[in-house]
Amino acid sequence: MNGWALDSGRFGDAAAILTGDLCLSFSEESFTEIGPRAAAGTPARRIFNVMRAEVMAGQYLDILEEVAGPVRDRAGSVERAKSIIRYKSAKYSTEHPLALGGALAGAPSGLLNGYSGFSLPLGEAFQMRDDVLGVFGDPETTGKPAGDDLREGKRTVLVGFAINQAPPSEADFLDRMLGKPDLGEDEVAEIRRVMIECGALEATESLIAELSDRAFEALERLPLEDVPLVALRQLAEAAVSRAA
């Protein structure tokens, strides 16, 4: 026998799952090695535990919406997409990491709450910016092929607005196109047209602007010294900038 036996794809899946499990374990090992400040019962440990569970819940909401989205009520599509980005992305990418750093440095709970007022809307705006770029971005700048999010069937807030606001026949078209692995350039262009004409792109941009404003206002209210304030402001600007 010359090649490998059985199904190489199944082997690859299994090896990838184990690699992920190993990385999940090692991330926790590294965190535990921090020592007493990350020990059982500390604020940092509580944040770490919540963060890890919430990202899995968010990931589940994401894959659920990919398969169930087309048969769920269209009116709820935006709220469902917001839940997904909150748990899968904003809490995991900005809110909890900032709180974790604060907790490890001994920040009191009032300051940690203040951080959330900044980091949660920032993370949501960041993810929505990323989702807009995934459909309308220049592949030269973003580094990923335009339309890949559509081919994956990702139910972003942008998609939610489109499903909700487009005429029924165009919403049906979107449902058919989302998750189609061989989506062509013409189809992607047509999806873009629908998203623009029904006002979904505009609604998403408005929401990004609103969330960004809320984040920056909360940032200015934080009792921070100049250096951390400027650093957080620069990070926040990079996160929601329109370029890439």
Add this chain to the structure above:
Amino acid sequence: MNGWALDSGRFGDAAAILTGDLCLSFSEESFTEIGPRAAAGTPARRIFNVMRAEVMAGQYLDILEEVAGPVRDRAGSVERAKSIIRYKSAKYSTEHPLALGGALAGAPSGLLNGYSGFSLPLGEAFQMRDDVLGVFGDPETTGKPAGDDLREGKRTVLVGFAINQAPPSEADFLDRMLGKPDLGEDEVAEIRRVMIECGALEATESLIAELSDRAFEALERLPLEDVPLVALRQLAEAAVSRAA
């Protein structure tokens, strides 16, 4: 649209992976809640970390051998199968759990090493007993259909001996049959015949007996009081008994 969109099998796989990740996280949360005795740098934490990494390594060796076994050298099939059961099963099911209990109760390192001398061969014998029952056991007693391990393509020590000791044409036959999902009763019976005639079943039983003896001898050398000694002896006997 009436049913769910996209691939329900893919959704099920993804949901199962997330559920597994969540369970892996929760197991670590529970362990951490033990508090100072399981904190960073303690013997218990070291055992926990090693256990978690090793079972994933063992699982990887297992799936690797399922796909690569048929093209690897037959002479090494027994040693590879032994590595798999050591890391995937014996260390995870008996050696590390016993050491973990000992470490949490404050056992000195000498006693922990003594535990390993008992629990590692016991765990290996236990897994090999399980593997023999998976092919030769009575489904009424074992509760699992005979031959399912063969349909899955599990490369057990029993299979390793058979691949190694059977005439080449019969070893080729085994390679073709292992991992065949629709393996029939006749084929399972023929595999059993090959395993008996080439001496693989006998070699496996000898190894189980040798490992069991080594475990029980090591148990009697442990400086334990009557109650834990009797309890461990009963557990060990249940683990390697021939019945189920």
